Amino acid sequence: MKLYLLFLLFALSACTQSVTSRLAESTDWIILEDTGEQTNCNASANYEIDTTHLDFWPIKYVRLGLHVMDRTSRPFSFDTINGPDQLKTLIKMSNDILAKRQHLLLPKDNNYPALTTRMRYEISPDVDPTKDGIYFHYDEEMPYHMHNGKFQNRGDGKIFNKYKYRNDSILNVFFIAHHPDSVASKTYGTGNAGVAFGSRYLKMVGHWHDFQKPWEVRKTLLHEISHIYKLNHSWIKNDGCDDTPVHKNCWNYNSPAGCTEVSNNIMDYSALSIAFSPCQVGRMHAAMSREKSKARAYVKPNWCEGTNQHAELQDSFVLRRETDLEGDLTLLPGSYLEVRCRLSIPKGHRITVLPGATLALAGGRIHNSCGFKWEGIFVERTKRRHGNLILMGGGSIEDALGGSILPDLLPSTN
Ligand SMILES: [Zn+2]
Structure with missing residues (x-):
């Protein structure tokens, strides 16, 4: 009986690995050189629907x-x-x-x-x-x-x-x-x-x-x-x-x-x-x-306060277009999101980077397109792994509770 209890305790501890979640800080970001392609965030080719990532096309x-x-x-x-x-x-x-x-x-x-x-x-x-x-x-x-x-x-x-x-x-x-x-x-x-x-x-x-x-x-x-x-x-x-x-x-x-x-x-x-x-x-x-365009003004602004339509990413994806999400964004373990353009998160919602996932900001702007406050970027951590944040060639975080939280970039060596 004792052996059985011990086994049960072990099994439980293996399944309930403790996970902590906290708002990202400037020291969480790793600064890397941006070796990716230059992005034209207005190019309509970048807005063609990618059916494998429909969460990013509400x-x-x-x-x-x-x-x-x-x-x-x-x-x-x-x-x-x-x-x-x-x-x-x-x-x-x-x-x-x-x-x-x-x-x-x-x-x-x-x-x-x-x-x-x-x-x-x-x-x-x-x-x-x-x-x-x-x-x-x-x-x-x-x-x-x-x-x-x-x-x-x-x-x-x-x-x-x-x-x-x-x-x-x-x-x-x-x-x-x-x-x-x-x-x-x-x-x-x-x-x-x-x-x-x-x-x-x-x-x-x-x-x-x-x-x-x-x-x-x-x-x-x-x-x-x-x-x-x-x-x-x-x-x-x-x-x-x-x-x-x-x-x-x-x-x-x-x-x-x-x-x-x-x-x-x-x-x-x-x-x-x-x-x-x-x-x-x-x-x-x-x-x-396109912000401030007439065509956008006629669209119901579900991105302001959200519709609780949450987005998840489980593989690699580069955001080369302006994107307005309508709920939380969660990067699942092993996923990689590179933000090269504007990304709007609705009021009261957050980005969560799970252990083993990576969020890379590469010249993009993460904000709320209506000027409301969103909750910010949360990184989760287990004993062995954590969510990763990478800053490549600049970017900005606006309207987030907790402020910008981006580190100063190293001076250019050129
Ligand atoms: Zn016509």
Whole structure:
């Protein structure tokens, strides 16, 4: 019996090796020469999704405010009874595409990974609880939309100037209609259309009064919002992406006659367009990560206080892009994280470096992007191993409880 107890005690002590955890101090850092590659933290290639490290790509939510323009004298748009549900369904169906893995048809026989976008849209609830982010405006003086022809007014900004709302943080989308005289004309094309205005707002044009099928315009909405997020038409040269080939921009197979090569890229004018290329997804995430940009201002700032979506690393990873996490970051034993760009940790959250893990700061900045306090870097230690901190070529730690805790770098020998 005694022997059994002794064995039990030994087994227990082996399993409950004591671990201590404490806030890192300046003396914990080892200073090493930075021998890594120079990093361009804005390069969109660095934002392409790495599916083996999805914890570092939290899903981003673009906040939308939907405006329905109409006239009481001659209603042509959504009605207030069915309209809100139709618009909500449109957003839901657009998100279904953003969430789905779609293989690209062009370039032919490509083996690009079919990626989800790690991006969604949401109708932003209003600060006023009686409003739901969908706004109906009845205005007899607002011009109808003329997409083409002598009197085209695609660039007319009257609607935005009069009805823009919280546009410092919400992307305003206006649902407007073609001029009724144009609709009656046989030569004027009156299909669904969209216009994006830089990073400021967008117009959706259609026969909203007869609108029954929200899925029919989801591709237009995705296309226009993607313009806001720095995507260009992909059938042309110089769209900023090498993985989107130049092609004839056919609408469909044999439409126009003779078309045999049809793209399904969201930035082409095609009946099939629902897919994003890896580079395109990277460009959108680069735009959303750039601090003080308009594109980022529309994104729900889940990085400020976090969503308790914690990140873990179990292998080696070099952060060559600006990253906003939404919870704690834990470096597991044996892992190595090199921070070369901005890394934001939410309010009240921390980085923990477990025994045998390494955090290397190589010119990066660890902070809270909203200026809130985060808890700082914690190193854990057992009897034999501890978390490692390496400083290579500088870097900064800001907004952390306990301060910067970085040692002074040795003077350069050059
Ligand atoms: Zn376009």
